[in-house]
Amino acid sequence: MAPRRAIAVIGGNVADDAVARLAFATGQAIAQRGAALVCGGMGGVMEAAARGARAAGGVTIGILPGYDRTAANPHIEIAVATGMGHARNMIVVASADAVIALPGETGTLSEIALALTIRRPVVALGGWRDMAGVKIAESPIDAVAIALDAAAAAGR
Amino acid sequence: MAPRRAIAVIGGNVADDAVARLAFATGQAIAQRGAALVCGGMGGVMEAAARGARAAGGVTIGILPGYDRTAANPHIEIAVATGMGHARNMIVVASADAVIALPGETGTLSEIALALTIRRPVVALGGWRDMAGVKIAESPIDAVAIALDAAAAAGR
Amino acid sequence: MAPRRAIAVIGGNVADDAVARLAFATGQAIAQRGAALVCGGMGGVMEAAARGARAAGGVTIGILPGYDRTAANPHIEIAVATGMGHARNMIVVASADAVIALPGETGTLSEIALALTIRRPVVALGGWRDMAGVKIAESPIDAVAIALDAAAAAGR
């Protein structure tokens, strides 16, 4: 049996209301499609996406920067404690079949770049429209559909 | 909500029948106690433990050395692709509340040592009886009980 | 005594003649200013910069993706073998007091983003002019001067 399909949601560790709503709806859509949500396990976009996925009965995976599993946001079911700081960004994207990028700062940009480097499909939602190599989505449901299609096309 | 309780099972990537049976029963007992199984995601002890956990309806997490999620053994539900080679040993033990060590080689020894370094309780089963700092179990059910008690005592 | 001042040069693992010349001159200027050159240790910009630094009598440090120290390009004196694949990008920029970015692909972009995330000054040379947060240099000597000034201003 193959591992459960997984989609990463990346974005800032602080999120305004509009972005948090986008993230919540994206997490929800991922769960509704039967995939696991992967994220960095902390606040902002990560927390809102995990909350959405849990609200829809989904599995949530947080790839944490430190060794303390309890530092995960309260919507993380599977807490992976890396102790690797920002190098855990690589693990977040590698542990997903495709990546959905919401607005964020340089940490998010590093995750987009690392994902493209190992050929994980990247879908931009609410930002990052000028990045070469990303696919543009117009809504959370659209983003998840594009991500799952791209993962399938890549044989994942 | 706190993340799901997780117990790591570590041991050789090749296992004889007796050790594989121990690993299977340990994975089974972990699932029966409601905890997630964490392992390195590959063969031998890791595969047998994951098979046991899945047979009992549990959640299995594989912390893989490479970027290829499909390299996980077929009993892994959550495939975390680190791309970090042997440095992923640190993540295996850090992502668990306690660690159960079955027979293995130097890779397993490194995991025991790393677990003790970050104060994760380590339970020895079927070997490693002479290691300072580990707790000795006489059966898989005993090992899981000791692991969960030690995790609770450590506030995990 | 503080560690030796170090400047990272990042860029593509393939480089055309013009970019290779820029990289060589940048490595040379780093050595002439008495700093160590840090790079990813492989080909393209990394090799040309290391060649330039060695030609000027400098120290060269290669942060390699694998465990094989002999995989370093022939101009690396200090070969650090991480075995961490692309996650070593984080170590390349963290091990420098400032970073000079030459043309490259998504791997280089991830290094710029990671450097900015941990507040290492980034100087763009021959590309990356539109990146928020980077300083623009017009020549290798200019780039090294800006990098050393920025490092000093940051207390490094």
Place this chain on the structure above:
Amino acid sequence: MAPRRAIAVIGGNVADDAVARLAFATGQAIAQRGAALVCGGMGGVMEAAARGARAAGGVTIGILPGYDRTAANPHIEIAVATGMGHARNMIVVASADAVIALPGETGTLSEIALALTIRRPVVALGGWRDMAGVKIAESPIDAVAIALDAAAAAGR
């Protein structure tokens, strides 16, 4: 040109006088043989070995757990900042052609086990005599000679 020959010295981050003297003499002997010293860059055995190597005019490389290069002990010339916590233990041993193990705790044990896992020769000095797979040295000069011979025999 191949990278400079490098020998790691590992051991506790606290060292009593006798162990610190052993570490100092080992660092000194490494430098006198023309090899670079690799260590974890912090206190105890790491600091004493680096002090010995610098006293003999050698090159010292510190593979640090955090992102702060200035956290290195004052005898480190090349400060590699990993930000990877204990996972940097893997990089310490992988970045050397052979490893000399002085007395230490579980962190040192993890380094011995990781070194053996990737087939770096390990020489025990002042302890670790019962570890399978290590070579026993009776003095610092003896340890360095055994380490360099083992590295050469392994083609490093």
